[in-house]
Amino acid sequence: MRVAKFILLAASLLTSRLPAAAQDYTRFVDPLIGSQGLGRVFVGPTAPFGMVKPSPDCTSSPNSGWLPEPTPVTGFAQVHVSGTGGGPKYGNILLMPFSGPLALGDKSAHRQAEHVELGYYRAQLAQPTIKVEITASPKVSFYRLAYPQGQPKALQIDAGFFLGEQPEPDGREAQQFVGSEVEVVSPTEVRGYSRIRGGWNNGRAYTVYFAAVFDAPMAEFATWKGKQLHLGQKLQADSGEKTGALLRFANGAGDTLKVKVGISFLSAARASENVRAEIPGWNFAQVLGQLRERWNALLSRAELGADTPLAQQKLFYTGLYHTMLMPVDRTGENPLWNGPMPYYDDFYAIWDTYRTSNPLITLLAPQREVAIVNALLDIYKHDGYLPEARSGNANGRTQGGSNAEVLIADAYVKNLPGIDYRLGLEAMLKDATVPPGGNEEQEGRGGLLAYNKLGYVPYGVDRAGNRTLDYAYDDYCISVVAKGLGQQPLYEQYRRQANNWQNLWRADYKNHGATGFIMPRDAAGQWLDTIPFGNSVRQHPTFVYTPLTRENPWYVCHWCAYFYEATSWEYSLSVPHQVPALIAKSGGPAAFRARLDTLFEKKFYNVANEPSFLTPSLYHWLGRPDLSSQRIRQIISQSYNTTPTGLPGNDDSGAMSSWLAFQMMGLYPNAGQPYYLLNAPLVHQTTLRLADGKDFKITARNLSATNCYVKSARLNGRPLRQAWLSHQALMQGGELVFEMAAQPGSWGTQVLPPAAE
């Protein structure tokens, strides 16, 4: 029995918090924020970290599947990801109601009156008008379909559909069909599966099993395989072809059809059991209510003051909501091994989420973060490496470092209980010492041998620049855990390696008034002023590399750039453990301030890229938290809003959203280190409902459009002169009061935030 222990644990956590949620925070969540443009968030109903994510499928770009009208909807698939870039993943088991005869062919339809809220989706399909409503439990989608009176009530279930099908058979990042099956097992149930490989992380095959259960018996059905429709044939067994079913239901008392679609990654029978276990009845409103309660139990752990303007409430709670869509809790649904540990999938990617998404989970739902870290360690034990990213039960792909190490260190320094940190250290050391080999995009550290030999990743290895920076920080995280576990020699080794970013620091290089940049260096130690252009081996063309060079998409392949998705101007400031050293190397505080100002004023800064998340807060280490707050306010007002394009970049599993949520409260974590930077909150008051019944209240007194600087602060009534606060202090509960003013005072100017000694 692998499941029971954690389900009980999760249930007790949930219920123990429920009484606190007197208010309904779910109404502040708008799933459409960030659904268009770069945000790419999932818009359908889903439970927190929920396994099913039903949503209209209109496109494979964005990977969420959803686009507004005038793009028609192809159907409603049960599994999606949120906020992701790159190639598609999932989009499996496509339902589509229709009202014609049981015939093969496209059933796409336009939508009218589409409406999205937390836990609930509604639209009217046109010609004929069919009203579709959807809600969900963790593993079951629940559809309520209202057909035109007296018209055929038909439903298509496509087990062969998936997002992003491409004509070429083995396109990179393309999902590939492996097999499917469909079986009418009773007049009220259809089961089957879809088996797909590849996609964004080039993963091995995954299988999405389903059981669709109806509240009325079928009057007629047909199943298909390939291009052949078979009237009345119950089973289309897997022969490597696409299959599906067309169903017509009797027009009985009403013209509504309810469908529960259970999903499982183990078997179709298990999917059917999931339906029975999670949604035994047919009460749509009740299921929706339970889903809202689940969310409210989480959202209510951070209560904004009641007088907070609606737009801010929406930004904040939607931010929390986006952060808790993924990774996906698949405990009890792991087809690869069986044991007492929780199982999570869809880490997408930890490079994106370690900075703010996971710290926000740690702050609001620490046991959830414990489960996530334990799942990562269990994956290490069984698959050999911690994931940097994972989807469809397969590790892959790495963007920069082996950043699950940051999650382990962050859990360690924040004293999260119930984690085997010795196993954690072992897993971190595997990353740091054993080259992954074969496919260096899958897991571990690409270019590791060179990094360990030279102290940096030389030019020629893909993403050498940011890999070096990421590995150096990951090594710092190893040193933190090693030290805590009393492993002094390991601590010393990895503490030394944490300096490795300095080996790529080209000290005399100047650009736009700034001195010193992370620049390409070859294995012989030479700095490179030019790097190859394209792939020609005859002409050997080169181009001049500067700190503003952005190689993608045309100089080199997308994953072969020197810095992944960024420039040296951005990445050279990404040293979260050694900001004072970075300031010194940049020429001291004055030069560093000028450098930061140039970065923001000349728009070299990219709010949408995670390596720059800490950058606006770097003024803190200059004793100028007022400037940090100024930049942060500017960024938020320019880049975030409550519209569908209100996120500045791919939300990346809540990365953009959690950055915002932290900044709105006036807190910002430096993941892997046990403190929060403090800055001017955007809201008057936030109350964090911590574990053990403790609260931590943050108040911004006299906050207004002009009073946007912290003049002074008090913690539990005593003056707090520093612009940072330890996690431990926060977790003890209490009250932090900021005195806001139109001009900054001396707050945060003397005792600077910590750095690795």
Add this chain to the structure above:
Amino acid sequence: MRVAKFILLAASLLTSRLPAAAQDYTRFVDPLIGSQGLGRVFVGPTAPFGMVKPSPDCTSSPNSGWLPEPTPVTGFAQVHVSGTGGGPKYGNILLMPFSGPLALGDKSAHRQAEHVELGYYRAQLAQPTIKVEITASPKVSFYRLAYPQGQPKALQIDAGFFLGEQPEPDGREAQQFVGSEVEVVSPTEVRGYSRIRGGWNNGRAYTVYFAAVFDAPMAEFATWKGKQLHLGQKLQADSGEKTGALLRFANGAGDTLKVKVGISFLSAARASENVRAEIPGWNFAQVLGQLRERWNALLSRAELGADTPLAQQKLFYTGLYHTMLMPVDRTGENPLWNGPMPYYDDFYAIWDTYRTSNPLITLLAPQREVAIVNALLDIYKHDGYLPEARSGNANGRTQGGSNAEVLIADAYVKNLPGIDYRLGLEAMLKDATVPPGGNEEQEGRGGLLAYNKLGYVPYGVDRAGNRTLDYAYDDYCISVVAKGLGQQPLYEQYRRQANNWQNLWRADYKNHGATGFIMPRDAAGQWLDTIPFGNSVRQHPTFVYTPLTRENPWYVCHWCAYFYEATSWEYSLSVPHQVPALIAKSGGPAAFRARLDTLFEKKFYNVANEPSFLTPSLYHWLGRPDLSSQRIRQIISQSYNTTPTGLPGNDDSGAMSSWLAFQMMGLYPNAGQPYYLLNAPLVHQTTLRLADGKDFKITARNLSATNCYVKSARLNGRPLRQAWLSHQALMQGGELVFEMAAQPGSWGTQVLPPAAE
């Protein structure tokens, strides 16, 4: 439609040969030969390369599952391997007839009158007496169960059973339970699956789906999950616990129950389709007859003279039979990807099979070898590396080299058509240039970076000695294909690397009169006279390493020895591409002959280990094929016989058996090179039925117990003075006549067999 093309191809190959098989060679096959002692062969009925391998399960050691009385039988599982050592694999979906009430508990029984023949198994289970008969088609086991008159006809189907369950949860090489399911889908059918991970190759989870179909309806049934029995409950869905079913059938007209158990690696419905496709009816004798025909079509491709003594016929045809049990043809049953290529699993291991098993398949069923090589290349394309071994759809584990390269080279030099040799070269180069990383036992070349840097694998890397020898030969194979494809620089590089075995040749080392041995050498180039004993890091004990040292099992871990399963005396002679150089390095022909004589006379030679397969034939390169034949006859008479202990070592997917079959005909392949060594046959006449209707007949005139030397030979009427024959010459058809005598003549003394120039 991935299946049809190859099924049709396979069927046409089969039927096109069928008319030739006027005689029934299946009666010469005795599946019990090699079933006890070291041989470990599978004894149950199976098709050639057949997916189902039903057999009684009495033990997990041997891994075939079978042991004779007095060990009781636990039941009959549907999937097994043949001839393997190391940890267990498979043993899934255990059937057991019984005659009591439907109650949980051990149903083990003793057997009486157990009888095994090709395609057919029979035994009487005791108390009460139930007669069990089994036959099979490629994907379906067929059981005929005769119960005592008037007694309950009951059957247990255990979906949780597997071979080698161990108390500790993650024992090395131990199979681990992941999940199972069972469902009574109709009164005459039960479906389900067993999902298991680990085992011999530490593979990822594999799922064996089944559909058991009965010729009579159940009168009563119960299913179980864990330790709970549920009377009349149809479904036990997967929740990570063991499941199974207990069934009772009505006592109708007869007391016989027939059960067809279809297997699939895609789905239970697919398993059910496999039953309908392969065995639509209930005629046990007909299915058995069809199975015999399949085998006869293959066995009849090598016809021994009619006057051959029965014992020799049994040794020979059982040898062919053992060679065609694995790898297993799973075309259309690959859960990982979908495409036009054939799919094979259970390569166990190519290190064992490349020398004689695959060459025998190439000789007798070349299209089968083409399919096997294409399957390997398709695995490379999708999984990233060629398998060295593979089972349960997962690569692992390597024993020495990356020897799929030898299969590709062997196919290339033997002109097998329909293989993309450019893709083959690409796959070989992946092995030779990209370290597998992470788990160096899984695939590719462990210790590759050191090998490529130093020209040998240094002491400290597991199996450094035989890895170096294997890699050097694999590199030779790469050079052969590279040269053929016109890749001159690659050819030159790998031809140079083929000499790498010489870098571990310690020229001045003497032992028992022989000079020069492959000996441990460290990364600094120093020869090691002593190597570490045990794992103590405090005491650093060492022991003297000599060419007779056999480290296993107590000096080091089984997979950490310097030579895998052998000594330097054996391995130092394992240079199949450069025997003349080996002779020169050993001090010239006289010294080499003395060395060989010492090897055999002092019993340093191990017939049961594949790296020594060529060794008795090395006298050929001294111009003394008579001595080769003498040794071969001696080995066979001492080590092979028709009893259950008649194989000298683990048959390893037919390795021992195919070595014997080749030697009996008077042929011996040197895989990767396009010729056969000729030696004195053990049988008077063999006719090979080649492709295109050609025959090649080998006759040993005047062969007798005393006339055991080849005096002279004629090929198609013309004198053949050399003791070797090109594959091409053989494939043209014709007749090779050996004149046998009591004393050798000058045959084979002048033109020595080829070697890499």
